[in-house]
Structure formats: structure tokens, C-alpha cells
Amino acid sequence: MNKQSTWQKIKGWSLFLPVMSLLLVMAVNIIHDIYIGANPLSFFMITLRQTTGNGTILYGRIIDILNRGSEVAILSIGMTLVVSSSAGTDISVGSVMSLCASFCCMLLAGYGVSSTTTLARPLLVGILGGIAIGVLCGMFNGTLVAYFGIQPMVATLILYSAARAIGLLLCNDLIVYIRNDSFGFFGGFLGLIPTPVVIAAICILVVALLLKKTALGMYIQSVGINAKASRIAGLNSKRIIFLTYMLCGLFAGIAGIVASSRITSADSNNIGLYFEMDAILAVALGGNSLGGGKFNLAGSIIGAYTIQAITTTLYALGVSSTQAPVFKAIIVILIVAIQAPPLKAYFKKRSAAKQVKGAAS
Amino acid sequence: MEDNVVLTARGITMTFPGVKALENVDFTLRKGEIHALMGENGAGKSTLIKCLTGINDFEAGEIHVDGISGPVRNHSTKDAQEVGISTVYQEVNLCPNLSVAENLFIGREPMTKFHTVDRRSYNKRSQKIMDELGISVDVTQNLENYSLAIQQMVAIARAVDMDCKVLILDEPTSSLDDEEVEKLFSLMRNLRDKGVGIIFVTHFLEQVYAVCDRITVLRDGQLVGEYPIAELPRVKLVAAMMGKNLDDLAEIHKESIEDVSKNPLEISAKGISHTGTIKPFDLDIHKGEVVGVAGLLGSGRSELARAIYGADKASTGTLSVDGKEVKINQPIDAMNLGMGMLPDDRKAEGIIADLSVRENIILALQAKRGMFKQLSRARQEEIAARYIDLVQIKTADQETLVKQLSGGNQQKVILARWLATDPDFLILDEPTRGIDVGTKSEIQKMIVKLAGEGKSILFISSEIAEMLRTCNRMAIMRDGEKVGELDHDLTQENVMKAIAGGEQAQ
Numbered sequence: 001m002n003k004q005s006t007w008q009k010i011k012g013w014s015l016f017l018p019v020m021s022l023l024l025v026m027a028v029n030i031i032h033d034i035y036i037g038a039n040p041l042s043f044f045m046i047t048l049r050q051t052t053g054n055g056t057i058l059y060g061r062i063i064d065i066l067n068r069g070s071e072v073a074i075l076s077i078g079m080t081l082v083v084s085s086s087a088g089t090d091i092s093v094g095s096v097m098s099l100c101a102s103f104c105c106m107l108l109a110g111y112g113v114s115s116t117t118t119l120a121r122p123l124l125v126g127i128l129g130g131i132a133i134g135v136l137c138g139m140f141n142g143t144l145v146a147y148f149g150i151q152p153m154v155a156t157l158i159l160y161s162a163a164r165a166i167g168l169l170l171c172n173d174l175i176v177y178i179r180n181d182s183f184g185f186f187g188g189f190l191g192l193i194p195t196p197v198v199i200a201a202i203c204i205l206v207v208a209l210l211l212k213k214t215a216l217g218m219y220i221q222s223v224g225i226n227a228k229a230s231r232i233a234g235l236n237s238k239r240i241i242f243l244t245y246m247l248c249g250l251f252a253g254i255a256g257i258v259a260s261s262r263i264t265s266a267d268s269n270n271i272g273l274y275f276e277m278d279a280i281l282a283v284a285l286g287g288n289s290l291g292g293g294k295f296n297l298a299g300s301i302i303g304a305y306t307i308q309a310i311t312t313t314l315y316a317l318g319v320s321s322t323q324a325p326v327f328k329a330i331i332v333i334l335i336v337a338i339q340a341p342p343l344k345a346y347f348k349k350r351s352a353a354k355q356v357k358g359a360a361s
Numbered sequence: 362m363e364d365n366v367v368l369t370a371r372g373i374t375m376t377f378p379g380v381k382a383l384e385n386v387d388f389t390l391r392k393g394e395i396h397a398l399m400g401e402n403g404a405g406k407s408t409l410i411k412c413l414t415g416i417n418d419f420e421a422g423e424i425h426v427d428g429i430s431g432p433v434r435n436h437s438t439k440d441a442q443e444v445g446i447s448t449v450y451q452e453v454n455l456c457p458n459l460s461v462a463e464n465l466f467i468g469r470e471p472m473t474k475f476h477t478v479d480r481r482s483y484n485k486r487s488q489k490i491m492d493e494l495g496i497s498v499d500v501t502q503n504l505e506n507y508s509l510a511i512q513q514m515v516a517i518a519r520a521v522d523m524d525c526k527v528l529i530l531d532e533p534t535s536s537l538d539d540e541e542v543e544k545l546f547s548l549m550r551n552l553r554d555k556g557v558g559i560i561f562v563t564h565f566l567e568q569v570y571a572v573c574d575r576i577t578v579l580r581d582g583q584l585v586g587e588y589p590i591a592e593l594p595r596v597k598l599v600a601a602m603m604g605k606n607l608d609d610l611a612e613i614h615k616e617s618i619e620d621v622s623k624n625p626l627e628i629s630a631k632g633i634s635h636t637g638t639i640k641p642f643d644l645d646i647h648k649g650e651v652v653g654v655a656g657l658l659g660s661g662r663s664e665l666a667r668a669i670y671g672a673d674k675a676s677t678g679t680l681s682v683d684g685k686e687v688k689i690n691q692p693i694d695a696m697n698l699g700m701g702m703l704p705d706d707r708k709a710e711g712i713i714a715d716l717s718v719r720e721n722i723i724l725a726l727q728a729k730r731g732m733f734k735q736l737s738r739a740r741q742e743e744i745a746a747r748y749i750d751l752v753q754i755k756t757a758d759q760e761t762l763v764k765q766l767s768g769g770n771q772q773k774v775i776l777a778r779w780l781a782t783d784p785d786f787l788i789l790d791e792p793t794r795g796i797d798v799g800t801k802s803e804i805q806k807m808i809v810k811l812a813g814e815g816k817s818i819l820f821i822s823s824e825i826a827e828m829l830r831t832c833n834r835m836a837i838m839r840d841g842e843k844v845g846e847l848d849h850d851l852t853q854e855n856v857m858k859a860i861a862g863g864e865q866a867q
Contacts, residue, residue, distance in 0.1 A: 215727050215735045218720055225715045232710050234693040234728030293715050
């Protein structure tokens with residue numbers, strides 16, 4: 001009896017399904033490892049490895065997932081807030097990442113320079129410049145959505161198509177390479193740990209603190225649930241929606257810098273490509289309604305890493321990178337389906353029926 | 362069917378989820394009459410019309426139309442038009458970028474023998490139709506070149522030309538000025554003389570008496586009665602719509618409410634208006650005073666309060682709070698001046714459905730403090746507990762989502778939200794609507810108690826009786842305008858007379 005109620009409690013936990021999804025993906029890895037005769041726990045193994053330089057870093061699949069999933073995790077923070085406040089999605093984040101990367105690299109290399117080993121400006125100027133552009137893009141989107149009342153999808157479509165092109169313009173149609181270790185740091189390692197993981201952790205922590213220590217979280221949810229009533233109760237609904245888009249732009253900027261630093265270049269055509277879709281998916285996988293209102297940031301973050309875990313798993317299973325999206329789609333359908341209300345209701349009904357049966361016997 | 366009857370509806374019943382929208386309603390329309398369909402919002406006027414025009418599929422009852430044997434059941438507006446029932450709505454459903462003639466014949470264009478549109482013939486026919494109806498327009502001009510009134514008349518002409526026997530005009534005058542209304546009336550009279558039966562839905566009482574021959578009144582989905590215009594003076598019409606029978610009403614004796622007219626002013630509004638919803642009004646409210654706002658639904662009661670509170674930013678006028686002139690752009694400005702407003706639409710503007718009772722209660726207080734001064738969780742729980750106890754909210758616990766509460770308890774949560782901000786001036790718009798009797802009297806007691814503490818209250822209600830019990834003074838609203846105040850002889854009869862305006866009861 002007691003045991004069952006504990007189980008019920010776990011099932012009632014808001015993060016139950018996102019966590020289950022992530023565990024499921026991990027289970028697939030374990031089964032595969034057993035099947036090929038490898039150590040069943042090799043998925044979780046973290047080892048120390050020497051780099052080509054003379055550093056030591058952590059190595060393992062978990063580390064790889066945390067590392068590669070950083071950008072989507074960072075984006076999913078902003079996306080969660082945008083979805084909650086405006087019941088819409090910001091589809092420009094991938095393009096904005098690319099623009100921020102381009103602007104940052106242009107600042108660091110100087111306009112028209114395609115490859116450099118020395119920085120034209122202090123590193124901080126480039127980084128902050130790139131992030132500032134992201135914030136500006138977010139403010140642009142926020143203005144259109146909050147103050148002009150344009151559908152979020154349409155409003156962010158503008159920068160979705162334009163931002164990447166503006167980035168190319170800034171880079172004079174070149175791929176700008178910054179072959180300087182100090183720039184590569186943001187996509188490299190901080191001691192043993194990959195820097196993107198640290199950056200993502202800081203972003204998550206700061207926002208989590210912001211949500212805990214200020215009333216921002218309640219404001220955003222309140223506006224997302226009922227903007228009219230929130231206004232009557234004294235909230236500036238428009239300003240709050242604007243703020244979420246601005247934050248979303250900020251995180252797109254940070255993700256852009258990380259992505260650019262990883263490849264130590266501004267490859268406008270490829271940085272952040274389709275990332276907006278992964279970010280939206282992360283929010284949905286996290287059990288958040290795309291209809292706005294209540295949100296669960298932890299769910300989105302778990303969702304982001306689940307997406308990366310799927311990708312990494314598929315590569316580990318030997319699926320080629322060209323075919324991976326098909327399998328990814330199948331898994332996503334399964335995960336989304338088990339969270340769908342009709343299926344949830346079905347399982348609830350079944351477990352209730354089972355309980356009745358159990359009581360009768 | 363009687364000789365001159367063109368449409369009868371018998372025993373029409375229609376249920377929406379949880380609500381009986383129409384219950385056993387009868388309606389009779391005669392040839393060559395203008396018949397007003399009256400009732401407050403939600404009385405069932407629109408539902409009945411939608412049953413006639415095939416938009417709603419009613420559950421029980423029969424509709425008969427002159428010249429058609431057997432009951433008629435329309436499944437679309439097209440069906441309705443085929444049996445001769447046409448509708449013209451407040452917003453014109455025509456194409457502004459087509460000519461008047463094209464609009465008249467859209468969907469039924471006359472054809473030449475080569476199956477092309479016979480433009481010349483329909484321009485000629487259109488001009489003839491318009492001339493016959495006495496509407497002076499050039500039918501080759503685009504519709505958008507004409508005023509809204511003319512556009513509406515074109516819509517009517519289109520309906521009439523399709524051999525309509527029954528013409529339904531649903532709030533056609535809402536966006537017309539006086540002169541345009543007069544033009545529309547002469548067209549209506551013209552059609553009446555041609556034998557068309559017209560159903561006229563409006564909330565302007567004056568217009569009913571200007572043009573109608575007969576009135577049918579609905580209330581809460583039920584038929585109140587059908588009256589020739591001469592037998593139903595305004596006061597009785599208002600009484601019928603509101604469900605109060607003047608003769609039966611025992612005078613309610615107001616408990617002794619102290620005289621507060623010497624108290625300093627809390628609120629002083631001069632010439633405040635909001636374009637399109639409420640005309641400029643003056644209103645003074647003393648400290649510790651309860652001022653009621655009486656009027657029919659849609660008379661501008663809520664709009665008056667919204668313009669003061671900044672829910673609709675005032676277009677003109679000045680507002681003084683506590684003797685100082687202030688500028689209110691949005692609700693938070695009003696809140697910082699010590700105001701609070703419980704809006705009439707609890708679902709749309711009151712509760713935040715998916716937030717907990719605790720969050721709903723502390724929301725306004727938190728908004729006043731600002732985002733960065735978050736109330737600690739312990740403090741939130743303490744405040745929520747205090748007000749749940751004070752206004753007796755029945756909830757499993759503080760973390761229950763407010764949408765899971767009953768309507769009355771949701772209303773109490775919003776009341777608690779405002780009490781938690783300790784306001785000096787509280788606007789209560791229909792605080793007791795849809796609430797059981799016990800809770801009603803609790804809220805009324807709360808109002809008197811708050812006034813006793815020196816707070817000022819603007820109390821808006823459809824129930825005159827509850828305002829009589831609590832108010833020192835009443836503002837009277839009619840057709841989007843504040844038409845007067847009553848500060849003595851506050852009786853149900855006097856208030857109803859004031860609401861009805863115009864002629865007085867005998």
C-alpha cells in the first residue's frame with residue numbers, strides 16, 4: 001500500500017515523463033552495449049584522457065552529450081520563457097545565433113579579414129558585442145510581438161530569414177576564421193570540463209535563481225495564462241512579453257558565441273542551423289504546453305539533453321548522420337505521444353481499472 | 362396559421378453545455394410589422410435568432426413560415442434565405458471593394474446566354490431596386506465609398522430583393538449616428554408598408570419606441586411576454602427585462618447608512634470618457650462612501666469604472682485622487698494610487714485559472730511591490746491563509762488551482778486579492794453575479810464593513826436591491842452615458858424609473 005502511494009507520487013511528479021524519456025534513451029544504450037558484448041555501463045563511463053596538447057580532459061558519452069547539448073540547452077531556457085508568456089515560439093534563434101557569431105568574429109578579426117591569428121580587438125569586446133546583437137534581435141522580436149501584436153511565428157520569421165543573411169553581410173560573404181586559443185576557449189575546456197557545459201550550467205543557474213528570488217516566474221506564467229486579467233491585477237503584460245523575447249535573444253547570443261568558438265570561426269551558413277526546431281522540441285519534450293502559461297524550466301533542460309542523447313545514441317548504434325534524423329523523428333513521436341493527453345487519459349483509466357480489479361480479488 | 366402571420370416559432374428549446382439558452386420560447390411575427398426582440402445580454406435574443414436562421418440547431422420546437430407547409434428547419438443561412446428569412450448584422454457582411462450592384466447580386470448574378478455575367482442588366486436592375494427603396498446611390502460605385510449606414514441599407518436591399526418575408530436586423534444601429542439611424546428607420550417603415558415582417562434587436566430603448574409596433578421580451582432564456590408597444594411603457598419594459606415586477610416589490614428599507622457627504626473626496630472625475638464606450642462624465646466619491654452604478658447591461662456601467670481605473674485609458678477629462686490631480690495610463694498606476702478593481706468578467710479578466718489560490722491572492726500585492734521585491738514564500742502563505750480565513754474561501758488548500766474552485770469561491774479569491782493590497786478605493790463590478798445567496802449577503806456585508814473603515818467603494822450591480830442595501834448614492838447610466846445621480850429617496854421604483862428615463866410611470 002505504502003509502496004504504491006510512493007509510486008503514485010513519483011508518477012504525479014511534473015518531471016516524471018521527461019525524466020522517463022531520458023532514462024529510456026539511456027536504456028537503449030545499455031541494451032545495445034550488452035548486445036555487442038561491451039561493458040553494459042560503458043555509456044556512463046567517464047575516463048581521463050590526454051589531449052594532443054598536454055592537458056587532461058574528461059571523456060565519455062555522458063560528457064559528450066552534456067557538451068554537445070549545451071547550445072540547445074541554453075536556447076531552451078529562452079524558448080521556455082517565450083512559449084510561456086506569449087503562447088508562441090521564437091523561430092529566429094538559430095539564425096540569430098549565426099548573426100551573433102558573425103558579428104563577434106567580425107569584431108575580433110576586423111571587417112573583410114577572412115582568417116586571423118591575432119585579435120583586432122580585445123576578446124571581451126567581441127564576445128559582448130555578439131551577445132549584445134542577440135539582445136537587440138530579441139528586443140526587435142519582443143517589440144513586434146508585445147507592442148505590435150503580431151503573431152510570434154510571423155514576427156520571428158523576419159529574423160529567421162534575415163539574421164543569417166545579415167551575418168554574411170557583416171562577414172563580407174566569407175567564413176571568418178579566428179585561429180586564436182583565447183577565442184577557442186568558449187568551445188574548448190575549462191580544466192577537465194568542457195567550457196560549454198560550464199556556460200550552460202551558469203545560464204541555467206542564473207535563470208533558476210532569477211525565477212526563485214524574484215517574482216518573474218509568476219509574472220510570466222500569469223501573463224501567459226491570462227494577459228488581460230494580469231493587466232487588471234497590475235502587471236504590465238506587454239513589457240513582460242517583451243522581456244521574455246529579449247532574454248530569448250540574449251541566450252541565442254550566448255549559444256551563438258559557444259557554437260562559433262567550437263569551430264573557431266563564423267560559418268554563417270551552418271551555425272545554429274535548425275537549432276530553433278531543437279529548442280522548441282526541447283520545450284515540448286520537457287512536458288511544457290506550447291499553448292503558454294505554466295512552465296517547467298527543468299523539463300525543458302532535460303528535453304534539450306534528451307535530444308542530444310538521442311543523436312549520440314544513434315551515432316553509437318552506427319546510424320549514419322544522414323539517416324539519423326529519420327530515427328530521431330520516430331523516437332520523438334514516441335516521446336511526444338506518451339505525453340499526449342488522450343494517451344495519458346487512457347493509461348490513467350487502465351491503471352484505475354486495474355486497481356479496482358486488484359481490490360476486488 | 363392566422364392570416365397575417367408570417368412566422369411562428371413554438372416551444373423552441375436549446376441547450377448549450379451547462380446552460381439552458383432557450384426554454385420553450387414562442388415567437389410570432391406578423392406581416393407588415395416591426396417587432397422588437399428585447400432582453401438583457403444573455404437573455405437568449407441572439408440564440409433565438411440563430412435558431413431562426415439555421416446557425417443553431419435547436420433541440421425542440423417548431424418553426425412555421427407563411428406559404429410553406431409543415432415545420433421549417435433550417436440548417437444554414439442559405440436554407441433560411443430560401444424560405445424567406447434574411448438577416449442583417451451590426452457589422453456589414455458585404456465586400457467593400459465590389460460595387461453596390463455586384464454586392465446586391467453576388468452569388469446570384471444574372472447571366473447572358475453565353476454564361477457570362479450580364480453586367481448591364483444587373484446594373485440597371487440594381488439601380489431600380491435602390492430607387493424603389495428610396496436609397497440614393499450610384500450602384501456602379503464601390504461599396505467602400507459609402508457610409509456604414511448606406512452599406513447596411515445595401516445589405517437590407519439585398520435581403521429584400523431575395524424575396525424575404527422576414528427581415529432580421531441584429532443591432533443595426535449600434536455604429537450609426539442619429540441622422541443615419543433616422544434614414545434606416547424610414548427604410549424600415551417603407552419595408553413594413555410593403556408587407557415585410559421585421560425583427561429588430563437593439564439595446565437602445567428610445568429606438569424601440571420610435572419605430573416598433575410590438576415587443577417580445579426574453580429573460581434568462583425564457584419568454585416573458587409579447588406586448589403591443591402602447592401597452593408596455595418604458596418602466597414596465599425595463600422591469601420585464603430585469604425580472605422585477607414593480608407591483609410586487611415591497612420597498613426595501615435601507616439600514617441606517619451614515620451621512621458621509623461631509624467627508625473629504627477620495628475620487629473626483631471631471632469629464633472622463635473613453636472614445637466609443639462611454640461619454641464624458643463627472644463623478645465624486647467621498648471617503649467611506651459606497652456609490653452604486655445602476656443601468657441596464659451595456660449601458661456603460663462597467664465602462665465608467667474601467668475609464669477611472671485605467672483598464673480603458675481615459676480619452677478626455679481629469680481625475681483627482683485624494684485632492685491631487687493624477688494621470689492614469691494603466692491599471693498599475695491606479696493601484697499605486699490605492700485603487701483596486703474586481704472586473705465583471707471573472708473568467709476573462711479576473712482569475713488566473715492555472716495558478717494556485719495562493720498565487721492568485723498575492724498577485725496584485727506582488728505587482729504593486731514590483732518584480733524584484735518578491736514576497737517570501739512564508740509571507741505569501743501567511744497572507745493567503747489570512748484572507749482565505751477572512752472571506753471564507755472554501756478550498757482544499759492554498760496550492761489548489763483556482764480553476765478548480767466554484768464560481769463564488771473564485772470571486773472571493775479575487776476579492777481577497779484586492780483586500781490584500783489594502784486599497785482606499787475599490788471598484789466592484791458585479792461582485793455577486795452567479796453566486797449563491799449566502800455568499801451574496803456576505804459580500805454585501807463586506808462592502809458595508811469596508812466603507813465603515815473609511816474606504817470608498819464603487820459598486821456596480823444588476824441587482825438594484827443589493828445596491829439599495831449598501832449604497833449612499835447611485836449614478837444612473839443609460840446608453841453609454843451617465844444621465845444622473847440619485848442621492849435621496851433611493852427606492853427600487855425610483856431607480857428603475859431613472860434607468861428607463863423618458864416618460865414616467867403613471
